[in-house]
Amino acid sequence: MSFVTVRDVFQTYDRRPIIERVNVSVEEGEFISIVGASGCGKSTFLRLLLAQERPTRGTISINGAPPATEPGLDxxxxxxxxxxxxxxxxxxxxxxxxxxxxxxxxxxxxxxxxxxxxxxxxxxxxxxxxxxxxxxxxxxxxxxxxxxxxxxxxxxPRVLLLDEPFGALDPGTRLSMHDFLTELRTETGMTVFMVTHDLDEAFKLGDRVLVFDKPRWDPHDPNAYGATITYDFDARDGGIPFQQLKDDTHVFQAH
Incomplete structure (x- = not known):
């Protein structure tokens, strides 16, 4: 059984969908990097994992426990x-x-x-x-x-959530923080979710890289649809798509 299980999660603010149909399973000790364009729900997803917010629909469970209603010590x-x-x-x-x-x-x-x-x-x-x-x-x-x-x-904590933790640091300090986080993760065995805009950082640190994007787009109403996980890359295998996406023929281009 997976350690963190996200099933059919939707989040809507004032009838405006932010994320929709998010499904992912994460094993204990995995490092999950989260990337995507600004405003596509990455930080919202992190707040849902923290239980700072509750999803409009769907469930998030850690270690098989019932969905949390508020942030906890785990x-x-x-x-x-x-x-x-x-x-x-x-x-x-x-x-x-x-x-x-x-x-x-x-x-x-x-x-x-x-x-x-x-x-x-x-x-x-x-x-x-x-x-x-x-x-x-x-x-x-x-x-x-x-x-x-x-x-x-x-x-x-058993799960560490990082929201752009190194975005304001200079390049040298950022690299030293990468080493620091890698060492801590090895020592503690924690499960880590990290939001970043830096694709190199995402693939360097993460075991998997989740890409959030809007698969549906209405040019007349850009807010009509929410974002979801469109790609799940295995960063340990040269970026090969993970699990059910391994047969996907699309290629995510990093610019």
Whole structure:
């Protein structure tokens, strides 16, 4: 049985279809890259996976559980904009990430000491141990994004959702973040969904690359139809279409 199962999912805003007939199954530990034109529902799909939104139709299940009605601790998320607490140090941000599991509970006494020790382990993993007592504003963009990912990991999610996490970084920092994410994924075995506009990045990091697009288009009403998964490429096999799409004769051209 697949770990993440998406069945016949539709999402509509004010009668305007955003995505429609989305079906996909993902095994635990897979890295799924999501690409497509702006406005074709990629971030909407990520919010549905997070359970920040509920689909108009269809179901999304993780590990066979009933569809979630709100974000849970089994899912972590990192956005392009650094989602960390500016008034907390690097170490305190990591502790805050772990506190998500206790409903924003505070740690005291021996529990706090243990939480700080675990936070130090995360800062080492993230390459931030030398700035653990500094505040986010003093860090570079790459360091802040490492902190955001470390904070998400501190909550020990089974699914990590990334929405353009490296889009605002310079090329050198972006490459180092690719290495960092690959190492973390190997160490943790998490299932990852990443939205990106960079096709090279999508195929480099992903096991599979899902392409969102509108297969139906009305020139008189561009919003008449929603987007769906039009291609499912196996990035581990030179871009060969995955599973049921292996017999598809179309070729996705990367420009």
């Amino acid at each position: 899912r972590g998320v990192v956005f392009q904009k650094y989602s960390v607490f500016p008034h907390l140090t690097v170490r305190e941000n990591i502790v805050a990430g772990e506190s998500f599991r206790t409903g924003w509970g505070r740690f005291f006494g021996a529990n706090r000491a243990a939480a700080l020790a675990r936070a130090d382990e995360v800062t080492v993993r993230c390459g931030l141990d030398h700035v653990a007592d500094q505040y986010p504003a003093t860090l570079s963009g790459g360091m802040q994004q490492r902190l955001a990912i470390g904070q998400a990991l501190a909550a020990r």
